[in-house]
Amino acid sequence: MKQLSVDEVRGRLEDALASGRDAEVSRLAAELPSTEIERLIPELDARSLGVLFRAMGDEWLAGIVSELDPGVAARLLVRLTDVQAADVLEEMPPDEAADVVGELREPDREDVLREMEHEEAADIRELLEYPPETAGGRMTPEFTALRESMSVDEALQFLRKAGEAADAVFYLYVTDVAGRLAGVTTLRDLVLSPGTRTVGEITKREVVSVQAADDQEHAARTLRESGYLTLPVLAPDRRMLGILTADDVAEVIEEEASEDIERLGGSQPLEEPYLTASVWHLFRKRILWLLALFAAHAYTGNVLKFYEGEMATVVALGFFIPLLIGSGGNTGTQVVTTLVRAIAVGEVQMRDIFRVFTRELVVGSLLAGSIGVAAFVRAWTLGVGPGIAEVVALTAFCIVAWSAVVASVLPLVLKRVGLDPAVASGPFIATIVDGTGLIIYFSIAKVVLGL
Amino acid sequence: MKQLSVDEVRGRLEDALASGRDAEVSRLAAELPSTEIERLIPELDARSLGVLFRAMGDEWLAGIVSELDPGVAARLLVRLTDVQAADVLEEMPPDEAADVVGELREPDREDVLREMEHEEAADIRELLEYPPETAGGRMTPEFTALRESMSVDEALQFLRKAGEAADAVFYLYVTDVAGRLAGVTTLRDLVLSPGTRTVGEITKREVVSVQAADDQEHAARTLRESGYLTLPVLAPDRRMLGILTADDVAEVIEEEASEDIERLGGSQPLEEPYLTASVWHLFRKRILWLLALFAAHAYTGNVLKFYEGEMATVVALGFFIPLLIGSGGNTGTQVVTTLVRAIAVGEVQMRDIFRVFTRELVVGSLLAGSIGVAAFVRAWTLGVGPGIAEVVALTAFCIVAWSAVVASVLPLVLKRVGLDPAVASGPFIATIVDGTGLIIYFSIAKVVLGL
Numbered sequence: 087m088k089q090l091s092v093d094e095v096r097g098r099l100e101d102a103l104a105s106g107r108d109a110e111v112s113r114l115a116a117e118l119p120s121t122e123i124e125r126l127i128p129e130l131d132a133r134s135l136g137v138l139f140r141a142m143g144d145e146w147l148a149g150i151v152s153e154l155d156p157g158v159a160a161r162l163l164v165r166l167t168d169v170q171a172a173d174v175l176e177e178m179p180p181d182e183a184a185d186v187v188g189e190l191r192e193p194d195r196e197d198v199l200r201e202m203e204h205e206e207a208a209d210i211r212e213l214l215e216y217p218p219e220t221a222g223g224r225m226t227p228e229f230t231a232l233r234e235s236m237s238v239d240e241a242l243q244f245l246r247k248a249g250e251a252a253d254a255v256f257y258l259y260v261t262d263v264a265g266r267l268a269g270v271t272t273l274r275d276l277v278l279s280p281g282t283r284t285v286g287e288i289t290k291r292e293v294v295s296v297q298a299a300d301d302q303e304h305a306a307r308t309l310r311e312s313g314y315l316t317l318p319v320l321a322p323d324r325r326m327l328g329i330l331t332a333d334d335v336a337e338v339i340e341e342e343a344s345e346d347i348e349r350l351g352g353s354q355p356l357e358e359p360y361l362t363a364s365v366w367h368l369f370r371k372r373i374l375w376l377l378a379l380f381a382a383h384a385y386t387g388n389v390l391k392f393y394e395g396e397m398a399t400v401v402a403l404g405f406f407i408p409l410l411i412g413s414g415g416n417t418g419t420q421v422v423t424t425l426v427r428a429i430a431v432g433e434v435q436m437r438d439i440f441r442v443f444t445r446e447l448v449v450g451s452l453l454a455g456s457i458g459v460a461a462f463v464r465a466w467t468l469g470v471g472p473g474i475a476e477v478v479a480l481t482a483f484c485i486v487a488w489s490a491v492v493a494s495v496l497p498l499v500l501k502r503v504g505l506d507p508a509v510a511s512g513p514f515i516a517t518i519v520d521g522t523g524l525i526i527y528f529s530i531a532k533v534v535l536g537l
Numbered sequence: 538m539k540q541l542s543v544d545e546v547r548g549r550l551e552d553a554l555a556s557g558r559d560a561e562v563s564r565l566a567a568e569l570p571s572t573e574i575e576r577l578i579p580e581l582d583a584r585s586l587g588v589l590f591r592a593m594g595d596e597w598l599a600g601i602v603s604e605l606d607p608g609v610a611a612r613l614l615v616r617l618t619d620v621q622a623a624d625v626l627e628e629m630p631p632d633e634a635a636d637v638v639g640e641l642r643e644p645d646r647e648d649v650l651r652e653m654e655h656e657e658a659a660d661i662r663e664l665l666e667y668p669p670e671t672a673g674g675r676m677t678p679e680f681t682a683l684r685e686s687m688s689v690d691e692a693l694q695f696l697r698k699a700g701e702a703a704d705a706v707f708y709l710y711v712t713d714v715a716g717r718l719a720g721v722t723t724l725r726d727l728v729l730s731p732g733t734r735t736v737g738e739i740t741k742r743e744v745v746s747v748q749a750a751d752d753q754e755h756a757a758r759t760l761r762e763s764g765y766l767t768l769p770v771l772a773p774d775r776r777m778l779g780i781l782t783a784d785d786v787a788e789v790i791e792e793e794a795s796e797d798i799e800r801l802g803g804s805q806p807l808e809e810p811y812l813t814a815s816v817w818h819l820f821r822k823r824i825l826w827l828l829a830l831f832a833a834h835a836y837t838g839n840v841l842k843f844y845e846g847e848m849a850t851v852v853a854l855g856f857f858i859p860l861l862i863g864s865g866g867n868t869g870t871q872v873v874t875t876l877v878r879a880i881a882v883g884e885v886q887m888r889d890i891f892r893v894f895t896r897e898l899v900v901g902s903l904l905a906g907s908i909g910v911a912a913f914v915r916a917w918t919l920g921v922g923p924g925i926a927e928v929v930a931l932t933a934f935c936i937v938a939w940s941a942v943v944a945s946v947l948p949l950v951l952k953r954v955g956l957d958p959a960v961a962s963g964p965f966i967a968t969i970v971d972g973t974g975l976i977i978y979f980s981i982a983k984v985v986l987g988l
């Protein structure tokens with residue numbers, strides 16, 4: 087039999103789903119790479135999803151749903167029966183299941199939770215109490231805790247019984263009767279200690295931990311800097327609620343970087359993956375900034391109207407407007423993006439503002455000199471005469487240096503007043519620099535050309 | 538005694554270092570937060586560094602150096618004696634030590650490696666064979682491997698002896714006599730199995746692994762998708778060389794995001810932290826793109842010169858040039874940044890190009906309509922008359938829609954021809970759109986105003 091292409095397999099799977107041929111579905115679904123399944127599944131109707139659930143089982147489906155964006159996953163779950171959706175959620179890691187349940191509206195949310203096993207539903211309800219962008223919202227509530235008073239033998243016995251839940255356990259957190267964190271030990275220490283010693287005797291008392299209400303970015307940074315694989319997440323009374331894992335850190339870093347990138351590009355961050363976000367969602371995330379920048383930019387019209395006389399007298403001055411303000415915008419964009427990133431990863435702080443300013447003044451002057459020379463050459467080759475060429479070169483120098491300087495302080499100033507530095511986007515700095523750049527241009531022209 | 542501020546403590550520490558008062562140094566250095574030490578230490582001279590090494594010891598210093606950028610750390614190590622530098626490197630995780638040694642020039646590199654313990658130096662030499670951006674360059678070569686033929690009791694005995702090296706062990710990789718990966722088991726399975734069974738009997742044979750030569754981004758993605766805490770890194774003959782950890786994943790994600798952000802901002806990525814990079818380094822990373830964009834942008838001068846007659850006849854047309862091309866650039870920037878990010882995190886692929894195009898055509902038309910209305914209002918309020926206002930509104934509509942469409946295909950096309958989609962930066966798209974936007978503007982003006 088000849089090898090089918092991925093597209094062919096997907097086509098046949100869709101047919102088999104539509105006509106409910108279970109055996110063929112399970113064979114084809116197993117053949118398709120999971121990334122393909124993840125793309126296909128949000129598009130299936132309720133009937134096809136039901137067939138897929140029947141053919142592949144809740145565990146398989148949970149593995150796929152875990153990889154989806156929570157919003158997409160929630161829209162998929164409501165196409166299953168409540169019992170099926172509950173089965174799938176039970177098979178997912180509780181923190182990911184909670185993210186999906188958090189996207190469900192009432193009464194769907196309550197209906198599905200009611201169908202779940204009591205313990206799993208309780209875990210999810212607890213997680214839903216913390217906003218998704220906090221350590222509490224990120225944590226998984228599944229962890230294995232020992233008591234100080236246990237003997238080593240008792241502890242090993244306990245782990246044996248805990249079974250699969252303790253599958254990925256390396257650190258063993260030690261809690262008191264009230265569930266408050268007392269310390270940490272490791273499976274290795276437990277194994278290598280005599281069976282009659284108590285857990286308390288091999289417990290390390292200093293534990294790096296985070297609070298459930300801590301911002302996810304802060305919590306992720308703490309975990310990375312600690313060098314541990316997981317960190318305990320605590321309630322204000324030190325009760326241990328869950329653990330934060332390396333997986334969570336990766337997700338937080340990726341999410342925060344995505345948000346910064348979207349802001350730097352002059353739009354609000356999307357809350358869903360690009361391809362599944364609605365056209366209306368994309369429009370809403372862009373239009374506000376676009377209109378705000380348009381309004382801010384509108385004064386360039388007034389500036390140019392003010393210099394109407396000069397423009398009419400020396401039409402050639404107009405030739406260089408896009409090039410000059412474009413170069414200013416490009417320089418400013420370079421500076422703000424570098425600084426926003428340096429602030430995000432913690433390399434630059436408020437008190438560095440003077441150092442940043444002087445560095446950018448020097449670099450900006452060097453760049454300004456280079457672009458000034460290029461601008462002179464450009465004006466000369468367009469044949470506008472030495473006077474205008476001189477104006478263009480001088481303006482290029484001033485605009486580039488000015489942009490670098492404005493862009494060097496803007497991100498830190500925004501942070502200082504409590505705004506996200508990433509809103510100092512490329513479009514934002516270009517808007518600021520364009521109008522001021524035009525004023526610089528015509529001021530220089532008036533002096534040099536004696537207008 | 539009153540509480541000293543961080544700045545005061547740092548000042549006193551610098552004094553104590555300069556005058557070599559060891560006892561005071563160790564007291565003050567212990568008091569200062571490690572982030573402060575990380576900022577202070579690259580600025581110390583050889584003498585002060587020597588005092589700090591004497592007072593705090595190699596292990597403490599290794600903890601600080603591990604947090605520094607490898608280039609900065611290397612410049613710091615050469616200010617220590619070779620013996621001191623070797624002591625510090627021995628205390629660091631081998632993969633991080635290798636990154637630092639990789640930044641040393643000969644003969645410093647060889648001098649330091651010679652002073653290190655044989656085994657640690659050999660680890661580093663092996664790591665240096667792989668480029669830093671591969672799985673081999675990222676991995677840590679410290680891992681604990683068992684043999685299939687060992688009994689469970691023998692394996693536990695072996696782990697006991699392995700001591701600290703096996704401290705953070707959860708997965709136990711199983712290799713054959715030639716060191717080739719045979720499978721994996723866990724400490725938990727080992728502990729919970731009868732002592733007389735062999736390791737081979739409790740070994741899981743299917744292991745997700747990566748190749749040492751694999752790109753770090755691919756390797757990090759594999760680890761994340763696998764759901765495991767670590768992955769084995771293999772040579773082409775399946776010999777196990779090291780492990781990739783969650784820590785490495787976090788670093789890779791952060792590094793790749795930083796590179797994308799810098800490229801989107803229209804400059805080449807910095808290879809060092811912003812504050813420690815030289816001014817010359819900053820200049821070099823920016824000037825090439827700035828000049829390239831200037832050259833590409835220069836044709837706007839020709840376009841405007843071509844329409845010199847129209848500009849002289851209707852000077853008011855010039856008032857709206859910055860606003861119109863700015864809006865086009867802003868739209869394009871929004872689209873490319875969103876798409877570049879979606880491509881980077883794997884949400885959008887080449888075969889989605891048609892879907893992306895149609896989505897952006899719809900969203901772009903909606904945005905174009907909104908900005909078109911805003912542009913008409915703006916032109917009207919500037920009092921330029923209905924004819925020009927109509928030209929400005931029509932142009933705004935066309936430029937915004939056109940930018941969205943160009944920006945929707947550009948990132949995927951760049952990826953197709955083997956370039957990084959992130960070079961489709963905001964400045965790049967603005968440059969493309971500015972010239973074409975001007976042609977659109979004056980073409981519409983000629984028709985509507987009958988010029």
